[in-house]
Amino acid sequence: MKIGIVCSPTYGGSGVVATELGRSLAQRGHQVHFISIAMPFRLDASPAENIYYHEVHSLDYPVLPGELWGISIASRTVQVVEDYKLDIVHAHYAIPHAISVWLARSVMPKTKFGMVTTLHGTDITLVGKAPSFFPITRFAIENSDAVTAVSSWLREETIREFGIEKEIHVIPNFVDDEKFQRRPTCPLKEHFAPNGEKIFLHVSNFRPVKRVNDVVEVFARVADKIPSQLVFIGDGPDRDAAQRLARDLGVGDRTHFLGKQERIENYFSCADVFLFPSEYESFGLAALEAMCTENIVIASNGGGLPEVINHGVDGFLANVGDVEAMANHALEILGNESRMNEMGRVARRNAIDRYHVDSVVPIYEELYNAVLARQR
Numbered sequence: 001m002k003i004g005i006v007c008s009p010t011y012g013g014s015g016v017v018a019t020e021l022g023r024s025l026a027q028r029g030h031q032v033h034f035i036s037i038a039m040p041f042r043l044d045a046s047p048a049e050n051i052y053y054h055e056v057h058s059l060d061y062p063v064l065p066g067e068l069w070g071i072s073i074a075s076r077t078v079q080v081v082e083d084y085k086l087d088i089v090h091a092h093y094a095i096p097h098a099i100s101v102w103l104a105r106s107v108m109p110k111t112k113f114g115m116v117t118t119l120h121g122t123d124i125t126l127v128g129k130a131p132s133f134f135p136i137t138r139f140a141i142e143n144s145d146a147v148t149a150v151s152s153w154l155r156e157e158t159i160r161e162f163g164i165e166k167e168i169h170v171i172p173n174f175v176d177d178e179k180f181q182r183r184p185t186c187p188l189k190e191h192f193a194p195n196g197e198k199i200f201l202h203v204s205n206f207r208p209v210k211r212v213n214d215v216v217e218v219f220a221r222v223a224d225k226i227p228s229q230l231v232f233i234g235d236g237p238d239r240d241a242a243q244r245l246a247r248d249l250g251v252g253d254r255t256h257f258l259g260k261q262e263r264i265e266n267y268f269s270c271a272d273v274f275l276f277p278s279e280y281e282s283f284g285l286a287a288l289e290a291m292c293t294e295n296i297v298i299a300s301n302g303g304g305l306p307e308v309i310n311h312g313v314d315g316f317l318a319n320v321g322d323v324e325a326m327a328n329h330a331l332e333i334l335g336n337e338s339r340m341n342e343m344g345r346v347a348r349r350n351a352i353d354r355y356h357v358d359s360v361v362p363i364y365e366e367l368y369n370a371v372l373a374r375q376r
């Protein structure tokens with residue numbers, strides 16, 4: 001098949017899932033065309049056969065001060081579909097990508113291609129439901145040939161918020177167990193934890209939904225009792241506040257903000273505990289990657305996280321904002337090394353059994369085939 005993938009290039013889950021999906025589809029013999037406003041994060045890591053990248057360019061024109069990107073993405077999609085005769089165009093994130101693909105299709109009514117939309121989370125729960133985007137988001141969902149959501153929770157939210165009657169297929173996020181595995185050596189540990197301290201990790205884009213202050217609150221309660229270090233990867237609006245809070249709580253010297261990093265798997269490989277106290281996560285891809293790397297995930301129970309983490313079996317869940325409970329889970333597991341190692345192994349096994357890239361990507365392929373069969 002010839003498949004177009006329209007996605008965001010930024011440091012965030014939807015772009016990562018789109019990129020890894022495209023990579024895997026290319027390895028399985030499909031020709032994959034990424035359409036994005038910049039090189040998607042993680043796509044430039046290694047060259048691969050069957051992968052094409054088409055950058056979208058827009059126009060900065062003073063008479064039209066609003067964002068023209070959605071229209072530019074549509075124009076680029078038209079060109080790529082025509083030039084390469086794509087069978088499927090898969091939009092990741094409803095706004096603006098799904099509506100751009102729909103616009104591209106309307107521009108060339110005689111050209112047949114299937115339109116698939118994947119809903120990732122905030123495109124429904126934050127952006128899409130804002131009054132300025134609501135009718136357009138609903139329209140994009142209703143007018144896609146197939147729609148997927150990354151968890152049952154997100155499917156239910158979409159139905160509830162938008163009154164959607166169309167079928168929404170749940171296809172979860174996935175993980176590559178080769179990439180996300182513990183490595184025998186760990187330079188980060190030698191650097192930050194030379195005396196065998198435990199490493200706590202948080203990875204996100206530091207938006208309010210991530211509750212990064214809760215990460216610091218949990219860590220401060222544990223660091224008092226167990227020698228440990230906290231590493232933050234990523235950047236975003238709440239980074240400075242978290243840095244201030246760490247200083248105020250007296251753990252500034254044990255808290256390290258490394259900013260956006262490329263090879264995220266190296267950091268998971270060095271961590272003992274992954275903290276993920278989000279207000280909600282439609283799925284929580286970072287939690288899955290941490291589990292696959294045998295980290296103990298301590299997360300909130302917001303959104304779809306309970307679909308991914310089995311409390312007490314392969315990680316821990318607590319109510320949103322309950323930093324005491326999260327700290328107690330950390331103290332409990334760090335105090336029992338053999339249980340901790342066993343839980344890490346179970347987490348990896350469950351991640352692989354339930355969410356392996358080679359089990360999930362074929363579900364997308366089946367969906368593409370079903371869309372094309374219906375069109376014929």
Ligand code: GMT
Pocket residue numbers: 011012013014015017093120121122123150173204205209280281282283284285286
């Ligand atoms: O919130 C983010 O971290 C970014 C956002 C995105 O769309 O890039 O992530 C969402 O999509 C991910 C991939 O499907 C999910 O794993 C995240 O849980 C989801 N984030 C939220 O729901 C807050």
